[in-house]
Amino acid sequence: MTDAAIPAEATPLPVRGPGDGRLSHGDVRELRGPLVVLGDVDDVGWDEFATVELSGAQRHGLVLEVDHDIVTLQVLEGTDGMEPGGIRVRFAGRPLQIPVSTGWLGRVCNGRGDPLDGGPPVTGATTLPVTGWPLNPVYREPPAEPVLTGVSVIDALTTLVRGQKLPIFSVAGLPHLTLATQIAAQATSSGGAFRVIFAAMGLTHADIAYVRDRLEERSAAGELVLLLNAADDPVIERILTPRIALTIAEYLAYTEGDDVLVIMSDMTSYAEAVREVSAARREIPARRGYPGYLYSDLAGLYERCGRVRGRPGSVTIVPVLTMPGGDITHPVPDLTGYITEGQIVLSPEAQARGIYPPVDALSSLSRLMRSGAGPGRTREDHLDVAAQLLAALARARQASELAELVGAEALSETDRSYLAFRGLVEDDLFNQGRDEIRALDDTLGRAWTALAALPVPELTMISTELLQRYLPAQPGPS
Known part of the structure; x- marks a missing residue:
């Protein structure tokens, strides 16, 4: 992430010296779902990365909560097979970071960024924390150029604009994944290099195979990054997947100068993962069992898109979410609608009439369309x-x-x-x-x-x- 994009009040955790963070902690008080509760721990911060050492194996974790000397750690690979007496934890003294470079392009990885394509791990001279920061409004440039998807109903009536966040609202059984992959395969911009990052969350293995096959051509061309989290992968990984995708996007956009489209499907699965972790932490639930901070959590993701003054690149986000029972007042679409700049709504009635994509044009809206369409941008009419x-x-x-x-x-x-x-x-x-x-x-x-x-x-x-x-x-x- 660039300094221009970091709010003045945001200060990352300090990185400790080479002699720090090597103390191994073994006072495990409780195993609770994907969480490990440790006691007698000091000098540990929120979001700090940790290594969980088992007999002959390692897992990885992030600090969720610090209460005096009690630390709650979420284990990315889950706690299955772990016993309190056989665990040692080492803290890294910094948040989880990933290497960033153009080496991500053309790669297929799981939700944690580990390769699934048989290639070596992605390396880079620079590392960035996956938590990131929303763009500083002072340095934001208004979106102004279109991203053409090659899908008529979107390009004509709800034009996507570089730097915009435009979600797709769908219902289970509608072809939202097909539409998302079609946009990922076809989208272009009139600016410089155009890249796509597809972050899949909670998909079945059949859906993952479809996504890989559909996007193989763009991936082979070195224009695509695939991060694939399956439904049977650890739930904590699902929370990391969009953050890793956006961290890669920020590097490609604000350092390499590329226009980057990030497609995240399915954000409802992501929200369910947030709710599951919140329940494991025994937090007081809010609407429909979701934690009260779901709005700020989603905003922390969506607001990482945009254009930065003085930088040629951009990050555009298309979140895809399914509305349980078709209820647009459900917390996930409701909160998403507050944060984003419009919505593309898929309709079961249009699907029943044999229309693909089954977009309800009268319920759909792109609030930034007038900034990216018209004379000098698309066409005068x-x-x-x-x-x-x-x-x-x-x-x-x-x-x-x-x-x-x-x-x-x-x-x-x-x-x-x-x-x-x-x-x-x-x-x-x-x-x-x-x-x-x-x-x-x-x-x-x-x-x-x-x-x-x-x-x-x-x-x-x-x-x-x-x-x-x-x-x-x-x-x-x-």
């Missing part, structure tokens, strides 16, 4: 076309509901044109192949074709000049 599409879709939804009551034959000619428009939008613009890349000109061309189904007087949000330039000729009466 982009913002007006997006506004007209959304207004027409809202009117088409009303016409569809009315048609269910009185029948399509009883609708006015204008209302029937809106039904035709909706069919064109869903079939030709929104519906897309799972490995199909669409250029922005192609996307906007499809949007204009759909708008041509409406009477010209209905296109009130587009200037006459743009209508004359882009609107396809409407067929006359036969």
Whole structure:
């Protein structure tokens, strides 16, 4: 992380000298789930890294809590098979750090950063703490350039902007992982080098195999980092995975000058891991059993994205989360919505109509779209076309509901044109192949074709000049 990104009040733990941190502690008071409680410990700080020594093996841990001489340590590999009498713990005197370099590109690792691709461990001349810090608002540059995903419904209506955090809200059973991997495989930026970091949390082994196969080409090109945490991996690893991903992203962006897209799926699994550790610590639960600090925990991740003044790179975040029971008021989507700049909402109704990706355009929003789209960024007609599409879709939804009551034959000619428009939008613009890349000109061309189904007087949000330039000729009466 750069000094520019560190808030003035944030001070990392001091690194001890070479003679410190070698004392081995063996006063194990309790094993509690993934936690080890040690007694008679001094000079240890929060988030300090530790090595847990067993007979003939080592595990690793992080300090969660310090209360006088009592230290609570979370063991990254879990405490299975451990006995209180056979454990010694050594503290490193610093937070958990990882080496950072361009050597991460093209690698496939587990959630702790250990290689899964048969290669050597990643090394680097620089190490950074995985905890990181949110960007200092004083040094933030407003997002201004688009990240084009090649997915029409996103590029046209909820444009992603460099430095933005734009989550995908989904429901179990919808193809959110397919969409996330498609974005990871296709996304580009008009700036310098573009990199992607895919952090998977709590996925099944079948899903992990799909992600690896789908992103193999980008990985082979040296443009992708894969961090894969499986559902049967230790829960503590799931808490580290997004932090390691963001630490690598910060180095690539603010030191190497790359534009980095970080996709994190599934943040609901991450939040469940936070809740499980909180329960093991016997903390008082808040909403639905989640700890009261879930908001600040999520904000500490999401606010690590952005652009830094005087630096060419950027970190853009697309968190993917599943809403339990489709409840958008559930704590995870609710808190995520407060922190992020919009949302892409997937809809079971759109899925039932055979649309991929099944995005509910009227529930989706990119609050920074106007900063990254329009003249000089995407195309001069982009913002007006997006506004007209959304207004027409809202009117088409009303016409569809009315048609269910009185029948399509009883609708006015204008209302029937809106039904035709909706069919064109869903079939030709929104519906897309799972490995199909669409250029922005192609996307906007499809949007204009759909708008041509409406009477010209209905296109009130587009200037006459743009209508004359882009609107396809409407067929006359036969």
